[in-house]
Amino acid sequence: MAAKEQKTLDKKKLQALSDTPIYKIDLPANRYDLLSIESFAVALKVFMGDMPPPVYKAIEPPTPHEMVVSESVRAVRPYVVCAVLRNVTFSPASYKSFIDLQDKLHQNLCRKRTLVSVGTHDMDTVKGPFKYDAVPRKEIDFVPLKEEQVLNGENFIEHYQKDLQLCKFLHMIEKEPNFPLIRDADDVVMSLPPIINSRHSQITLDTKNIFIEATAVDEYKANVCINQIIAAFSYYCKEQFTVEPVTVKYADGRQVVTPDLSTKEMECKVDWMNRSIGIEWGAEDMARCLTKMLLEATVKDANTISVKVPPTRSDILHQVDVMEDVAIAYGYNNIVKKAPPTLSVGKQEPHSKLSHMVRMEFAQAGYNEALTLSLASYDDCFVKMRKEKDLALAVSIANPQTPEFQMCRISLLPGLMRTVFASIATPVPIKLFEVSDVVLKDATQDTGSRNERRAAAVYCSTSSALDTIHGLMDHVLQMLGCAPKSAAQPEGYHIAPSEDAAFFPGRQAEVFVKGQKVGIFGIIHPQVLKAFGVGMPVTAMELNLEPFV
Template sequence: MSDPGSSCYKYLLDYTNILRIIFQDRYKSFIDLQDKLHQNICRRRTLVAIGTHDLDSIQGPFIYDAKPPTDIKFKALNQTEEYTAVELMQLYSGDSHLKSYLPIIQDKPVYPVIYDKNSVVLSMPPIINGEHSKITLETRNVFIECTATDLTKAKIVLDTIVTMFSQYCDEPFIVEQAEVIKPDGTSVIYPELAYRHEIVNVDDINKKVGINIDGDRMARLLTKMCLESEVIDGGKNLHVAIAYGYNNLNWTIPNTNTISNQFPLNKLTDLMRQEIAASGFTEVLTFALCSRDDIADKLRQDIKTRNAVQIANPKTLEFQVARTTLLPGILKTIYHNKNMPLPLKLFEISDVVFKDSKKDVGSRNERHLCAVNYSKSSGFEIIHGLLDRIMQLLEIPPSQDNSGYKIKAAEDATYFPGRCADIMVHGKSIGKLGVLHPEVITTFDLNLPCAALELNLEALK
């Protein structure tokens, strides 16, 4: 006969493990929320920095101060010994996660630091928290602090993080406010969790939603959706349709003669994809971002001539710029599929991006078509044949004058000397085709010849 006590002990262990898994998921979710806020509204901690601490390990009141880096010394998060702020800067200069935040305060004469009542360092924002107050799966009370250079952003971030985390509290959706005393002696209570009040016209809301109810009923419906309303000259409008019931809205035809139609360039692109696939090529879809090397050094080009849009804060070396050509993406795809039967005939029709000071956003998109043949022989005739098929579909006849299309010998460092040509349409170059230079092929870790074609579809208007 089994021991009943041992069974109870087993069930207790199982229950404990289940609770640990739940707490661990909540902990990861909380940290993930903090990271996402740091990357987005906090603008990589330049506007707001968030610190989370085990409240049971520290004592208030808390002091937000600024001191010379040599005067700040504490044990940073996940460290085993104390360092000064200067030493921490050197320590984290090689850290892939934290080194991008160091310039925010690195050259300043004083660094921000937060102490508790017993001079225990909570954090040195926006770089690192202290080890002493770090939260764990056993933490029962969490203290959240936000430091910022933008008060509006700080309020938004604080309201967001406390309200989202409040669902995990012992008493869900309950947060405890804290008093903040300013340098001038005045005080304010955070988080404010303030309501935003809007005054809108009742008739205007009825017209936009497509209903006909009076202000009193509209206010009742809004209050029902936890948006307290009162009738003055209008009410809140954000959730009127939801409170009223979507199924209660009548379908109506807009009083306009506008007829929708597919964007011509997209229609051309869709038709072109089908025809090129019918010619024996396989379509690929690659990333719109790439490294500087992909569009410059690997293609034997100068990055200064590529007119590329730079990413201000790239997450990895693979996403530094917006692509200016589709060729690197296809060559990378071939590299990852070298074990497939030859020949590999791939194509892509997508946008590339160039800097353009004439545009209000400083850049412009171009719809490009790129195709590559990878085999034991270059297959230039295959790529040339694909070009002829494309022009046939576009009803552009071959011609030696400017009335149609032709290819014209050209020199391009990406292509093998004497094996490159400009694609001329009505006397204007819209792209290139040819055999890729051996150095280009080897930089993408390929070992067989390639013939490639790339042209600007938008230039065919």
């Protein structure tokens, strides 16, 4: 159609093209239930009133299905969620859609298999109970999907490093001494998650019964993933929208029946949703349209709707999500545009405005802006800066996951020193600045702490440059409307000797404005330079911008 409209082909080729329109539909990132053509078709039929919202049911199998999880997988991918689809009929198109949905879920919800990895198997080629455990590499032998020969776990990584599609997933297990395996009762390997399935249990067009497993580091995401596959392809089961559950038995004694097809109910207020959207709808109208959006809704009273959220709608977390569906069903283009009832004038926040002005001055002086992390280590903020550890000043992080993030920074200089070290191979002088917040404890605040906007700069070269940093400090202060103290300017700024341990003695000074200390500048102490791995002199300044806001 596009080629015909744009006339980009010759007449004969244009006549051979189809006139069938092709629709491109953009889906919201949180609507996983619309990722397959099957689930999208069901949603469209329900919206058009051609069918009621489907009800997904778990039916008991003749023989219970079990998945036994070993303690050995706790360090790799500790969770698994399973399900069985019975009496499925595939066509070439639906089979392709089945594979495509798994790929889309892997890329989006599963975050490229880092959170969840899905495997699907021909149930008739394996038998339960199934096992999920981690096995030493040398004990693994199986024929992977699309391969002809048996592959041993010892050369598994080397083999798939040449595979352009699968090599990007190897980092998740390549350093592990044991690989996770899904096996059946006869120890037949079904999959090595999160990389590849076994050829033995591969799905084909003739497959009738499907065993689905999702190994994960996030159990909730695994349940969401399995539910989406079930919702889409239980449509092709002989008994539509049914699934057989699997009991997952963990090593600690916990037993979970999966998939979880339970619904959740919430109450929504009609007047709040009307006010939020800007419409005037009654409870009956809202309930009818929510049902069209796959949310079974009933009127509880004139101002309350009870909404039953199906297992496929993981995006519905709060009343505001229901309100969004009401707005979509109503039609965004049908909402009457009107001016807001309140009159307000927007303007730049004072801290942001001042910070922008200071950044411009630093940049025009030839300095490059650095953006360092707000969290830091005790070592950087205290030990390397030759200061005593002061927990009364610093906001500490409870149970830090890494020693690099133990506290909120109390100065911008440690971050700039680390940036100088990382930039040491660049031509000198290295001129860096940062305008950002530090966090300090403050018992007068509700949170017990406060943010303080500061500006800092460093100058690194083959020789110290105290005059350069002094001049930069003077320039910034004058730009802030603060002239040097004199008889004509008694309220101006002045400098005084300083004894900060991070700076060289006798080569540092504090800056005062109206009797309040607002900054410091000087030559960084050689021991600080050595601690940060910087082999050249560094001159630095730091200024508190709060008094100037």
